[in-house]
Amino acid sequence: MMTIHYYTNWFSSIEKFADRSIRPFYWVANIPSRIGEWADLSSTDRSVIEKENLRLKQESLIYRGQLQRMAELAAENLRLRLLLNATELLTDSILVTEVIGVSPSSKSHTLSIDRGLKDGVYVGQPILDAEGLMGQIISVFENHSVALLITDNTHAIPVQVLRNGMRSIAEGTSDYNNLQLRFLSTTADIRVGDELVSSGLGGRFPPGYPVGSVLSIGKIPGENFIEVNVRPAAEIDRSKHLLLVFTSQDGSRNGNSQ
Amino acid sequence: MRYALTVIFSLMLALVLQLIPVSADWLPWKPNFLLLMVIGWVIFKPSQWGIGFAASVGLLADLVFRSPLGLHVFLFVFIGAAPYLLSGWLIYFNVIHRCFFVFILIIFSELLGNFMYSVWGVPVDYRDVPWGAISSAVIWPFMDKFLVNVHNNRR
Numbered sequence: 001m002m003t004i005h006y007y008t009n010w011f012s013s014i015e016k017f018a019d020r021s022i023r024p025f026y027w028v029a030n031i032p033s034r035i036g037e038w039a040d041l042s043s044t045d046r047s048v049i050e051k052e053n054l055r056l057k058q059e060s061l062i063y064r065g066q067l068q069r070m071a072e073l074a075a076e077n078l079r080l081r082l083l084l085n086a087t088e089l090l091t092d093s094i095l096v097t098e099v100i101g102v103s104p105s106s107k108s109h110t111l112s113i114d115r116g117l118k119d120g121v122y123v124g125q126p127i128l129d130a131e132g133l134m135g136q137i138i139s140v141f142e143n144h145s146v147a148l149l150i151t152d153n154t155h156a157i158p159v160q161v162l163r164n165g166m167r168s169i170a171e172g173t174s175d176y177n178n179l180q181l182r183f184l185s186t187t188a189d190i191r192v193g194d195e196l197v198s199s200g201l202g203g204r205f206p207p208g209y210p211v212g213s214v215l216s217i218g219k220i221p222g223e224n225f226i227e228v229n230v231r232p233a234a235e236i237d238r239s240k241h242l243l244l245v246f247t248s249q250d251g252s253r254n255g256n257s258q
Numbered sequence: 259m260r261y262a263l264t265v266i267f268s269l270m271l272a273l274v275l276q277l278i279p280v281s282a283d284w285l286p287w288k289p290n291f292l293l294l295m296v297i298g299w300v301i302f303k304p305s306q307w308g309i310g311f312a313a314s315v316g317l318l319a320d321l322v323f324r325s326p327l328g329l330h331v332f333l334f335v336f337i338g339a340a341p342y343l344l345s346g347w348l349i350y351f352n353v354i355h356r357c358f359f360v361f362i363l364i365i366f367s368e369l370l371g372n373f374m375y376s377v378w379g380v381p382v383d384y385r386d387v388p389w390g391a392i393s394s395a396v397i398w399p400f401m402d403k404f405l406v407n408v409h410n411n412r413r
Contacts, residue, residue: 002332011327015321022273025270025274029276104288107375
C-alpha cells in the first residue's frame with residue numbers, strides 16, 4: 001500500500017476527499033488561536049493602537065515613495081530592454097490569503113490556505129509571505145488549497161546568489177529553519193551571509209524573490225562538494241497571512257492586486 | 259449507541275487537538291493524540307475496539323499527516339497490538355503504571371515511525387523522540403480518568 005502510494009497517484013482521489021472532509025476540523029482547531037488574537041486585540045490599550053497606526057501610516061508613506069522610484073526604474077529597465085531587443089519582463093500580481101491549517105506532522109511541511117478554484121488559484125502557483133518565498137500550491141479545491149513549503153524534503157527550488165548571480169538548487173530538509181544547497185564545488189564563490197533569490201529557471205517560480213541567506217558552509221570529508229546551509233527568508237512556521245503570486249503568463253489575473 | 263458516540267466524539271476531539279497549529283520549536287513536543295486515544299480504547303475495551311479499530315484510525319492519521327498511506331496503519335496496528343494483548347492486566351494497573359506503559363509505547367512508536375520515514379528518504383532527527391513521549395505521558399492521566407469513568411459507567 002505504501003509503495004503504491006509512493007510511486008503512483010492511485011490514491012489521490014482518497015486524499016482529496018480526506019482534505020475536503022478534514023477542513024471543518026481545521027476550522028475548529030484554529031478557534032483557540034483566533035480567540036487568542038481577539039483577546040490580544042481587545043486587551044490592547046487605545047494609545048498603543050494609535051501609536052501603531054501612526055507607525056504604519058509612516059511606513060506606508062515610505063514604501064509608496066520607494067514604489068514611485070521602483071516604477072521609474074522599471075520603466076527605464078523596460079526601455080533599455082526594448083533597445084536591446086530583449087523580451088519583456090513578466091509583471092506579477094498578488095492575492096492576499098490566510099493560512100487555515102498547518103500539517104500536524106514535522107515530516108510533511110504543508111499548509112492549507114483559504115483561496116481556491118473560485119479565486120483562480122492553480123497547481124504550481126508560488127506563495128510568499130512578507131519576507132520571502134514560502135512554497136507552491138499542490139492541490140486546489142473549490143474554496144481552499146494546499147501548499148507545499150520550500151522546507152519540505154520533497155521540494156527543491158532554483159536559486160541564484162544575489163551578489164554574483166551564481167546558480168544552484170535549494171532543497172528542503174524537513175527542518176523549518178534550514179534549506180540546503182547541493183552539489184556546489186569547493187571552489188564555488190559563496191560566503192556566509194550571501195542572499196539567495198529565486199532564479200526563475202524552470203518557469204515555476206518568478207525570478208527575484210528572496211529565498212534565504214547562507215547560514216553556514218561546511219566541507220564534507222572525502223567529497224568534492226561543500227555543504228551549504230541556508231536560513232529561509234520567509235517565516236515558514238509563523239506567517240499567518242500570505243500572498244499568492246500571479247504572473248502575467250497565467251493570464252487569469254493581469255496586473256490586478258488585491 | 260451512547261458508548262459508540264462517546265468513542266466517535268473522543269476521536270473527533272483527538273483529531274482537533276492534533277490539528278491545532280503550533281510553532282516548529284514546539285512541534286516535537288506535540289503528543290500523538292490519535293495514537294493515545296487508540297491505546298486508551300484498546301486497553302479498556304479490546305473486544306470492541308481492537309486491531310481493526312487501530313488500523314482504521316491509522317488510516318485517518320495517514321490522511322491527516324499526509325504520510326504514505328499504510329505507514330500509520332502499520333504503526334497503529336503494531337503499537338495497538340501490545341495493549342490489545344496485555345489489556346487483561348493493564349486495566350488492573352494503577353494510573354502511574356499505565357502512564358509508564360504509554361510512555362514506553364510512544365517511544366517505540368516514534369522510533370519505528372522515524373525508521374520507516376527514513377526508509378522513504380525523509381531526514382529524521384532521533385533526538386526529538388523522547389519529547390512527544392514525555393508530553394503524552396503527562397496528558398495520559400487526564401485521558402485515563404476519562405476512559406475509566408466511561409468504562410465504569412458502561413458496567
